[in-house]
Amino acid sequence: MKWTSIVLIQAALWNLCMAVSALDIPASWVNEHYTRTIDLKKSYVRETVLVEAKNVDSSPISEYYFSLPDGFGGMGNVSVLSAILDEQVPLEFDKLENNVFKLKLPIPLATNSRVSLRIRYVYMDVFSPIPRQIGMGDIQTLLFKVNKFNYSPYPTDDLTVLVEGMNKAKEMDILDKPDSETAELDVPEIPTVSEDGSWRLGPVDNVKPWSLKPVGLLYDHNKPLAKVHLLERGIWLPSSDINEFQIEEYYEVYNDGAELNSGFSRVEWIKGNYETARNHWALSHFEFPSTSALEFDDYYFTDKVGMVTTHKKIKNFLLFEPRFPLFGGWKYNFTFGFNQKFDNHLKKLDDETYILKVPLLNSALDLTYSTVNLNFYLPENAEFVNVSSPIAFQSIETDFEKSYLDVSDGHKKVTVVYKNLFEDVSKVDVLVMYKYTKANYWWKVFKISGFVFIGLVSYYLLQLVDLSL
Secondary structure (H helix, E strand, O other), X not given: OHHHHHHHHHHHHHHHHHHHHOOOOOOOEEEEEXXXXXXXXXXXXXXXXXXXXXXXOOOOEEEEEEEOOOOOOOOOEEEEEEEEEOOOEEOEEEEOOOOEEEEEEEEEEOOOOEEEEEEEEEEEOOEEEOOOEEOOOOOOEEEEEEEOOOOOOOXXXXXXXXXXXXXXXXXXXXXXXXXXOOHHHOOOOOOEEEEOOEEEEEEEEEEOOOOOOEEEEEEEOOOOOEEEEEEEXXXXXXXXXXXXXXXXXEEEEEEOOOEEOOOOOHHHHHHOOHHHOOOOOOEOOEEEEOEOOEOOEEEEEEOOOOEOOOEEEEOOEEEEOOOOOEOOOOEEEEEEEEEEEOOOOEXXXXXXXXXXXXXXXXXXXXXXXXXXXXXXXXXXXXXXXXXXXOOOOOEEEEEEEOOOOOOOOOEEEEEEEEEEEEHHHHHOEEEEEEEOOHHHHHHHHHHHHHHHHHHHHHHHHHHHOOOOO
């Protein structure tokens, strides 16, 4: 099994080497200072890269190529990437092949001029529990694979790599016999320092382009790796002028952490007082932050069995406990519904045009999401105009969904599909523009009144029929 992993990693290294060489990136920059800071406190990885680069080309340059410092397929699914120039100017970028991004500078930079870049990104699905199965009272240990260097297309004068948020970290080799034909592995042996929950490499001088040295970091992480496989987040807009709308969210959740090495015992779980522990690798509760703008009016929780009553509000959180704790590989699904005031969410542009603003997510703490379907149920007979999202989405689909007192096609359903999100995306708002006229509203009222009238007349006429012999 060990040699199989080594062969797979070597094959991935060779394929990536061939792919990046095909991009033909000009050697226009030198990274004078390059710092990577990796945060492992959560069930996903946050990374910040600070670069001070110098234009060594003979002409002004308006683009900088940034490659994610991976090189061996260890980064999993990248969620969000942002780039800022000189701590204040957001940069536009194009994503190329193999996690290479072309950052666009606002103006061409002259020869021998310098630029400061801050690049942030989040990636997930990168942790492996070691061992895979443990006891209920054991500590969960995770393996995180990382490139010791920066895998940049440009040479680097000074490199520092810092990994934070680890407890009892150990370094281990994950590639015992590197392929001699893979030039990216020709890197210096630099000692690392591990202290105070962090792991540090460098400063390292004179790092070559595309430098690569995979290493594994083994550390204690006694929290669940909670992941939402599918979230159906529904925003139901009323036809009338009431001052609130309904939100209903359906979650399919699983724990990607260590598995239980024996059958689950409720008695042992209670005796160990694990249900009240905040630091246990089983997923026993969800914490939904509550604010003045999000108070969860008339909320409820249900699952396949029925209503779930193990929930309560504690300070600024709504705490929900599923019917059973989720150990590694265990799955659970539930529905969370509540009402939300229209205050600061809906704006009327004219007599028939509206703009709705809602958060992309209403996320519990430390969750990642594989697929999010953000569903807007517009009033019946409404016309969908457009959607605006600061985060790229996969697709937009439109359909109809019948609900109570719908008399024609039903609510206009607009579904915006997202992939690979994480909890902080709840701070991002999505805007939806639609048209809904008074005529649309009164036409529905007249239709409902007509059906009621026909029903009453039919009942009256049936009463007149004499069925006696």
